[in-house]
Amino acid sequence: MLEDYCKTLVGAGSSRDMEKLYAAASARKKEFPGIPETGDLSFFEADVFLNRFASKEIDPETLYAVEKSFDIPFYDNGKVSLTGRIDRMDIVRGKERDTLQITDYKTGKNELSEEELKNDIQMKFYIFAAFLLYRKRHRNIRFTLSYLRDGNESSFETSAPETFHGEIEGLIKELAGDSSYAKRPGSLCRRCPAFKVCKPELPDE
Ligand code: SF4
Structure with missing residues (x-):
């Protein structure tokens, strides 16, 4: 919509x-x-x-793209890709440089402060993915969580998006090295992309 x-x-x-x-x-x-x-x-x-x-x-x-899907081969000779979808992107013109603005719309009740956002892995993931997609044109990237319940926003901006490379690669290595994964069945299972593989035991609705 x-x-x-x-x-x-x-x-x-x-x-x-x-x-x-x-x-x-x-x-x-x-x-x-x-x-x-x-x-x-x-x-x-x-x-x-x-x-x-x-x-x-x-x-x-300034509107650049909406619902932008990405699938970027990234690790282990492209066997692991970074995949996702960005709700909205804008190119904001500046005197010295342009900013690639990513907006992620949130309908949930839990909100992150700007301080919490600095360490948020979703923010790092989206900024790094946008860097890989547009690095020839954009280095300054801003990520904004836009909360639709109350209109609040939290943002983080960086001109060094490549610094998230190591942390994202480290997480993938850690996941790839896991020999087991403890299931945590809950209300989000039915929307989980791993649902068919995981087969969690859920109470009948
Ligand atoms: S379906 Fe997804 S959220 Fe539910 S237990 Fe399995 S991995 Fe966790």
């Missing part, structure tokens, strides 16, 4: 269009027949997020 909406803004050269936003939302609504109208994880809650999202203008001049 975000992708549809941003494409509409770029096409029209406008920074906000509530009518188009809600049209994009209702066009997708029928794809999710099991979602309740009210309560947790409902369309009502999604409406709150939409309003929060729409309260911030999107500059079609």
Whole structure:
């Protein structure tokens, strides 16, 4: 929906269009027949997020990509890749240099402070992936967590994104060297990419 909406803004050269936003939302609504109208994880809650999202203008001049998927061969002769999807990217023009701005939208209740974000592995992973994708053009990269529940944001910016290489490679080595992995079945299992391999024992819904 975000992708549809941003494409509409770029096409029209406008920074906000509530009518188009809600049209994009209702066009997708029928794809999710099991979602309740009210309560947790409902369309009502999604409406709150939409309003929060729409309260911030999107500059079609700086918008670079939305829902950008990546799959970068990285370790062990390309047997291990860095894969993921970036919600939104902007190129912010500066006097001395441009900044590649990554925005990750969050709907959860747990928020990271800027201090906590400095050590966050997701931030390092996305900044390093963006560096590998765009290093010929962009070295200054900013990562922002944008919380749709309350409009708060936390950001981290670096002009040395390559410094995360060692830590990410070290984590992959550690995972590759693990001979076992303790299952921790819980509510997130059904959305886990390893679900089919892991086969956790979950209570019937
Ligand atoms: S399905 Fe995923 S989250 Fe659940 S126990 Fe297995 S690895 Fe952990």
